[in-house]
Amino acid sequence: MAENEQQKWFAKDTDDVAQALETDASSGLSQDEASSRLEKNGKNELPEAEKEPTWKKFLKHFHDVLIYVLLAAAVVTAILGHTVDTIVILAVAVINATIGYFQESRAEKALEGIKDMLSLEATVIRGGDSQEIDASELVVGDLVQLRAGDKIPADLRVIEASNLNVEESALTGESTAVEKGTEPLDEDTILNDRDNMLFSGTSVSSGSGMGIVVEVAEQTEIGKINASISEVDDIQTPLLKQTARFGRIIAMTIVVVAAIMFVIGYFFRGYEAGEMLLNVIALAVAAIPEGLPAILSIILAIGVQNMAKRNSIIRNLPSVETLGSVSIIASDKTGTLTKNEMTVTAVMTDEHDYEVKGTGYAPEGSIEKDGETATPSEDKTLYHFLHAVKNTNDASLTKDDDDNWTIDGDPTDGCFLTLAEKAEEDIKDLEVISKIPFDSDYKYMAVLVDVDDERYIYMKGAPDRIFERADSVFDGGEGRDFNESEWEEKMTERAKQGERVIGVALKKVDSSTSEIDHEDIESGMQIIGLAGIVDPPREEAIEAVKECTRAGIQVKMITGDHADTAKAIGHQLGIGDGEHALTGREIDKMSDEELDDAALEYDVFARTSPENKLRLVEAFQRQGKISAMTGDGVNDAAALKRADIGVAMGIKGTEVAKDASEMVLVDDNFRTIVNAVEEGRRVYDNLKKTILFILPTNGAQALLIVAAILLGLAMPLTPVQILWVNMVTAVTISLALAFERLEEGAMDRPPRDPNAPLLSGYYIFRIILVSVIISMAILAVNISMLNQEVDTAIVHTVTLNMLVFAQLFHLFNCRSEIDFAFDSNFFKNKAVFIVSAILIALQLLITYAPFMHTLFGTTALSLDQWILPIALGFAVFVLIEIEKLITRTIVRKKGKTD
Template identity: 65%
Template sequence: MEHKWFNMDVDEIERQLDTQVQSGLTSDEANKRLETDGRNELPEKKRESNLKKFLGQFNDVLIYVLLAAAVITAILGHFIDTTVIVLVTIINAFIGFFQENQAEKALNGIKALLSSTANVRRNGERQEVDGVELAVGDIVILSAGDKVPADLRLVEVHNLRVEESALTGESTAVDKQITVLEPDTVLNDRINMAFSGTSVAAGSGVGIVTAIGAKTELGKINEAITEVEDLQTPLLRQIGGFGRTIALFVVGVAVLMFLFGYFVRSFPAGELLLSVITLAVAAIPEGLPAVLSIILAIGVRRMAKRHAIIRSLPSVETLGSVSVICSDKTGTLTKNEMTVTNVETTAAFYEVTGTGYAPTGEIQLKDKKRTENADQILQHFLTCVQVCNDANLRQDETNRWTIDGDPTDGCFLTLGRKSDMELPSYTIISKIPFDSDYKYMAVLAEINEERYIFVKGAPDRVFEMVAKHSQSDFDRSYWEERMSLRARVGERVIGAAYKKVYSKTEKLGHHDLDNGLHFLGIAGIIDPPRTEAMQAVETCLKAGIQVKMITGDHADTAKAIGKQLGIGDGQTALTGRDLDKMTDEELEHAAETTHVFARTSPENKLRLVKALQKIGHICAMTGDGVNDAAALKRADIGVAMGIKGTEVTKDAAKIVLADDNFQTIVHAVEEGRRVYDNIKKTILFILPTNGAGGILIIASIFLGMTMPLTPVQILWVNMVVSVTVSLGLAFEKVEEGAMNRPPRDPKARLLSPYYAFRIAFVSILIGIGTLWMNTFLQNQGYHNGPHQTIILQMFVMAQLFHLFNCRSELGFAFNKDFFTNRMAFLVAAILVVLQLAITYLPFMNTIFQTTPLTLTEWGIPILMGLAVFVIVEIEKRITKSVVGRRTR
């Protein structure tokens, strides 16, 4: 049974854990607990050896058939054939190994979040111990800047604020308290707990260790990551099924052909077995896995130029079928940099331009009713929020502006730098630090030999203090209405006030704020949406892709930010508590119909992704915090932020955005659609080679003819066409209107009825044409060497010309884009060079049993290629006209 420590008082926790807050555990007791519970570290994941990964590349039914063919050819003594077949399978395995060998680093990334040391009370004394030596029941002392070393139930807090965005998605530091909470309090609202891997932004505190290692909230996320299975992409699922179908078909046909040839045609068993192996080699597209890997790798390179780092090759293609993007808010759709967007003083209203911590922007007057002293009051306001401030604004080594301390304090430092006013220098005399109990910060400061008290905090508390001033003309109802207005649009509101005091004042207490405060105004603060994210959301919606915001932030803030981004209606949102109460069926309905989810836990995010997948969506999940990692790994496409994302998130994701730009996801989707279209064109191009080869061998057996090509020659044709000419199609431009069509159905067949017809049509065209020419050449008295070489070149030339047919599915080959793909012409030239090499180089003549051809003999292959090109173009024109009539 899991204990709800946040729902227990301190005395009960001490009894449950047999510890004392004032003295802590004894060293002996801590050691005993370490032996029982283990060390405060996460378990290592057993890694698969490189050898096992490499051997796994052979786990494919098509490869099994090829390896069986290699064994049989070796038994028959055809060792050159055996060697070539084995080399082809090994080359394919190396390509797959190097492309897919992405090391799983998620556990190491989480380990980096754990604290290395901790300050504890043991044996009644304060001492420092290694973080891994913490035991349940230890009393941990926290100070500003510390990393929380384990899950703690807080028992003492002094202005303690903890930065939890990496774990919960909370955009601001959380004020901690020690009060007992309700038993159904969600993770994000457990303000009496401090969690392993988070950091102390301000203040200090004391807590009892309630969980270590794998049992912490961080450890649960780690466990969720290891338990989440990597889903196979739609393309790989289709290719896998496609390969199994081909293998079963080829083996079945081969067996039938052997039986027919042996019993009907009376072929010798050895010769027939070699012919059947030739059939298997001809019909199996052994070059397809290699060329698909290369096409995907080209997509990876193109995406890298557009700031998207692809960690898993098939992810490029999967992007093309994404139908929903689930995005974290903080740091993904927003900048994760609190920004003052407006200031309303008692004299005027101002809008503030610029977003983030970079001090670029202006404070612009937007109120025509300003009073004469407006500039002076604005200066007082800016001085107040600078003095009541514990943050530090700086540029890091990459010249990016960042803050040390509380994000709310940090954004006021940026606000001050945006002003063209000269703010006075000051000396702090005394201070009341911010505390969530009284919700304000007050500072006694000296400016130009005069002393002032400045107050910054929650508007309702500032209103209350100002209203006590007997001579104040403060209109509280007006300012409460203005505060509510700002809150309704998702802004956090901060109020400011000040008063002048005697120059001899040395101490500051809460009672000093009871009278005489002058109200200065309020400021509205948001974590601003990224401008490019708004554009990206709009583009996604046009492309038929739903966008859902799943955040740890508050519902009102999430709804307001969502509305600005175009996600949801600004009125509807479900919280993590709502989701926890839902059955799986109810959750599936909610996942489909709701677009904004707030106060969500890591488990909520994971459930939402699973629900969307169950109802048929191809799901992408973006995020930057540890709390997103499990959902990122489960999603069909996990997208991590590269700049602000944690290492855990990056290593759990399949794509990392190097620029943290949501717009890059749109580019990635467009690239995914281009890659998938080009893969289909490539398959449309490659398979007729295999089909024609199979038809040629089957017809030869049926007709009792000598095999026109040997297994090694067939293998050459399959591989050389795959890894040269077919690559030209990988560089075709994105189809016009690709981002205006809905996502493709992942259940749709890889080959449409028309593609199946085209493959069969071209296979028959090349196969029967070659068979006829084979008979013609035999009748003309050609012997084996020149005869087989001409047939070999016919096969290759037919495919070379067919390449240009495939660049457009139904359009005319010679269109306006004919010369835009220079790579198509380059690979065609490479193929010609290779074919000249196999024809005229002596060592290749020996391996492939070819002979040099005369110039006249080259005319036959070239005419064959031209004939295929012209006939297919005619077929395309007829098909296009038929399709056009049907759609009218």
Template identity: 60%
Template sequence: MPEKKWHTYDRKETITYWNTDAKEGLSREEAADRLEIHGPNELPEAKNESAVLKFIRHFNDILIYILLAAAVITGVLGHYIDTVVILLVAFINAAIGYMQENKAEKALQGIRNMLSLEAVTVRDGVRQNVSASELVPGDVVLLNAGDKVPADLRIVESSNLAAEEAALTGESTSSEKKTSPLPEDTVLGDQENMVFSGTAVTSGSGKGIVVAVGEQTEIGKINRSISEVEELKTPLMRQTDRFGKTVAFAILGSSFFIFLFGYFVRDYAAGELLLSIIGLAVAAIPEGLPAIISIILALGVQNMARRKAIVRNLPSVETLGAVTVICSDKTGTLTKNEMTVTSILTKDHRYEVTGTGYDPAGEIQLDGSQVNTESRTDLFDFLASMKTCNDASLTKKPDGSWVMNGEPTEGCLLTAAEKADISIPQYEVIQKIPFDSEYKYMAVLADTPEGRRIFVKGAPDRLFDLARGSGDFNEDSWQQAMKKRASKGERVLAAGMIQVDQAKETLTHEDLTQDFTLLGLAGIIDPPREEAVIAVRECASAGIRVKMITGDHKDTAAAIGRQLGIGDGVKGLEGREIDEMTDEELDEAILEYDIFARTSPDNKLRIVKALQDNDQVAAMTGDGVNDAPALKRADIGVAMGIKGTEAAKESAQMILVDDNFETIVGAVEEGRRVYANLKKTILYILPTNGGQALLITIAILLGTSMPLSPLQILWVNMVIAVTVSLALAFEPLEEGTMKEKPRPVQTPLLTPYYIFRVVFVSILIAGTSFAVYLYMLQNGVEEQMLQSIVLQTIVILQMFHLFNCRNETGFAFNKNFFKNKTAFIVSALLIVLQMFILYVPFMNTAFGTVPIGLEFWIIPAAMGVLLFIVIEIEKTITRKIAGRNN
């Protein structure tokens, strides 16, 4: 490859470097030889992981390792029912994880789908269609409007050639192409002498030399970047990893020391003691927790789907609740990606145009009232000029929506004309001068009721040149008007007119130099979504900072940012400035700037990394293939479902079905609800394990028989997990949650207060259960009956404890108490399951239980009410202490 970049080469240098000919192209033989050297113009297939490996990966959890070890030991000791039940629990957890989280990587396939299937090339001087995969460097490719660009090409001929590159560069308007060389530091979005694989030709025609194929193309580099991006674990997964390791080491350590104590101090037999220790480990392990987390997250996924947000993997639901920064693409995400005329300036008046997009619903107003266009000659002539000097088309579909075909800037001019209160004519065109970037205007010769006229549309500075010398042309006034519109981030187009002789049949550039009347200026902008303005405000209220990352120019981005409430409307960083920064410098700048313009895919990726280096939880929204690497790297990537490319969708963890930025706020709300309910679930389920483990520990330390068998302990854990634990997944969002700042990324699942609550409730449950156990033991109750009563006591205590946990520290009987009907349904189900294990003969045999009398339902229920009251008293004291400390 050359040392210089292709856009710095002139036409002859490019042709010479690749030893080709712009007219004759390569020979078939040379093309075949180069295909052997460079390989096909394709992107590599992604390697798919086997389904078996994906399933096995879900056993990769330290708590599951301990559970599997317990299964092995019980099997060796001949307790096969225990072994089967333990293995079944582990298998169910893995199955849930596998079914809910299929992380197959489809991003590379999404990019491959963007590539052109065929190309028109010249070989041996003959024009021919070839498969795009057979293109080689040096091939001469012909381009026409509507073509998909098959490889990266250096333009050597251009006739009004323009390409739509929003998916690659983020620009909302087509890029006009020319042939002259450019400076080396020209950013991707400004490389006007290049077209890139996967983009589309919108107008004109041209010819280019293939300079890169396959992985060497810009889209190929992004493809490689995606495959190299490290996918980070979500905050929840990092927290549960730490939590799992902490619990595992605590279980193993305490089990080891209790075994030594029981063996050497209490003289237990080794086999009996080992079974008791296994019971202790099984009691302490929250083996149902992975399944509960998966189910709660799956419910969150369903809720988000109803709110127009599709989540591709479960942990991403919770991640949204922790987001501190949303990095949003501008075009099509914060804005409509539909150019809109917002103002029309004539010599006499300044008109406002309402409505956005290509739907002509709106009005042309003067001083707040709809204009009578027929009586406003200046406005009528301006609209007629813009409508006649136009190659776009606007059509209404049967469903009532409007479709624009052509250049976005021309399409919005048609829409503006449709907003007039009368029908604006599109006069018959006799001859035209097509738009070209060399002279920056388009002109048509047309017949009108007032005679034959030339209408001209183009860049204001060029039309000012044409109007200079006209008697009523005040250049200073027009210049000021143009600069004012441009300062607001608007693209400005001018329209002019020349009255000519009725016999005139031809049109040349020289015809535009005399008697030119400037009709006016149109201010055009890709408008912000109305709902995005509200969403940005809501993000600020929730402590979430929004940053705009776009391929557009800084002034345009700053102006849109000002309208949206992002940044100060002035400050911004450009891609070339980011390129010159070290990682350390960018880490500092990232906290200061909110507007990032003219960015490349690498810039976006570095921005996300810089935020993560500052301990920010970053969401990245986007719709283009240029967004894909950053979408994949971000803590959560959010792609647009309607206008997003397949590459963006497959790289993201969440897809907005309606392309509505406001949907993200709803998703954040759901994420915070999910996280709050996950913590409530942990706060609820751990005392079950803690109480049982403490109960077994007390029994070993005191040298008594076991209050529960390992199988009965598993029953308690699983029956609690599949019934009352799930009720907390349906808890509504607590009031004021969306006014709080995002939780710090280092916040542990178990805060000091949570640890206190778990220990406190564990002691209450274990102490109450052991008191019942001792009382029954002293009264000579036989072992199976004794264990059945203890089992019943623990389960009923947990059922009452559920209603304490529905609100973390608030009073249980609040306005949400009866909203969660699931809490009452699963409580009833728990009672049914308890009746099943206590009164069905085969369950008695499997779990070593016996039927119990009515009094052993009433006594645990009374104890449950007492437990509920004690915990509510503790919560009230905690609220008062917290209130004094705030």
């Protein structure tokens, strides 16, 4: 058999295709030859991705530089025989990994989703006999028979076509079925225009045909998409990049400081080596925010739950935060920005232009002339137009159990049924006496009917077929002469608005006429009018695009439709200027550098292939943009996976698109993306507040231990006591910040810079300020108590409670960055008060429960010893509120100056 790689089968004549593949175009391959090819080349199946074992997924959550430092500390304590310390440290690490695993683990099912699209059986001709075989046994050169409803089992070159129409929207993005033929095409014909090819995974919507298998398995177009999904690397979210960088800086700082402290303590302060190792471990444990990974996962999980309530299903946690930093949304058109429901928007007759209100298949709306509802019985032209389109029709309009209107049949026929239902008067279903069914060869349909005791032929079809048969224009009387240029102008006017145009005509015949054929409509037809049909934009999508613009987010439309349609629909949505669009063919000719500039310059991209979409997303990312890609088809899958966040449609989206995405819109509503962005910004703001709250605990503890080593004092806290403080603040009171409301003006600011550091200069200042206040106050108390020879257990317990209560009061400072704590939202976040009560209960437990004394080395405190923790907490709150007042004054004065 001839080599078939990289062949342009669509550019070859059918005889040449058969010859190149060494097959017979009438009898197909012999059974022996088919078996030989199957054995040599393998089955028509897509390769399965190797699944990652569960144990490996779990262990990956230990892959964090801070956890490595923590595990190293556990090893040292184990060597030194401090078993309790070792167990507690290891328990913290395991808890973090477990939370991360259960919150972030997701099955990679994209490849399985693609496999589910493939046909299970195929009808082939082998040795002249027709037989049903498993689609996996198809080989290149097989002759496949097709009929309405069949799934295409492999990539085929069409050799016979009888009214063959194929639904390809999942692969190409086309909103209507594609008519197929057999003639060869130009070699530079793009995928969407290869109307002599049938692609695996698509389906026959009407007609019948036959094709030769030219590609199987991974060589098919769907196989190439499958491979591109496998090859696309997952993009690390901005938050993960920032926390990873943040963790490395902290780890390096801890290791360096710990080494310096060991040298100072051992050589200059007289500590023993073993004691100094424990001190250094205490320092490392104090400085590591080991609860941070867990709390970040929990806050993100809460964000996921909130988004689910707003019809957004998030498939992995970091994507919640990524939404808040999105700067470009690259959206598919069909079914995402538009309804994917054909709608008649205008009817044009000789004398009037009618505007049709209402979109979609629901018969809700009206037909208006000059702003007033038109009455068909008073307008003979409109009367016949509506009867014609309703009865030259093979579709049916129904309402399902959920009160949604659906079409059974061709969408173009369906939208005319909806049009007729919108009329103010009842448009009758007429008895069809004779019929010429629609066929793609002649592109029209005609029926013979009786209307008001008179017999007519109604004809509906492509305008050019109507024009060439028209002698006059219907006006309710004898009619006037037909001027083709006038009607061509009407058609062009609607086409420029992105509409598909259908023509309607009639012919009055003798009442004795009982049958019609093509000769009866070859001439003498009277034009009734034209209809403009469009897949309408979602009303809510138009508003959502405006909100995205206000939030500094660019919306790009990427579609498989023709450029004129794309430009018109984009302009209606507020995307682009209605004049400029970049086509897939133009993208193919561009280098990556040229595309980088064009990707930002253009807002509308038409006639795009799967490769074009992927390249566009990569171009956005090379330009430093955080991109979201919305889509619903198989053709979107690679770009969905490559994008910083892929957004799939939940209702009309394919399983492949959903499995390749990070977010699924339950309601297929573009506006839901805006809600998700809003939630993403709220989550990120609350994450920063949480870090602002947690880090002073680590800073204060680290400063306290460093000061103790430098002064040659006993350690104020043991490693396990430090872990208690860190974890109890992380998993209780810091959780309250996850429920803070969206800050005012959050959706009026531009997306944040993904390269900006996690902590701003002001945040670092606040963290250092709070750390110094807490550590110096505790150090002073420690020195005083040690001078009074207070028992070590009491010193540790007082110190532990001072740290915790300082953080408890500081929580209320952190609810807003610089605004006053007691504002109108003070009592709206009930979680703050609930977790505060829980924290107090835990502190009472570690202070008074005997078993906690054994585990953590604490002891019971007298009532007067509680004054110090409470007083320090109150002092921290007051001092930070004063600092916020000063900062607020400076910021607002600077804002007025600017």
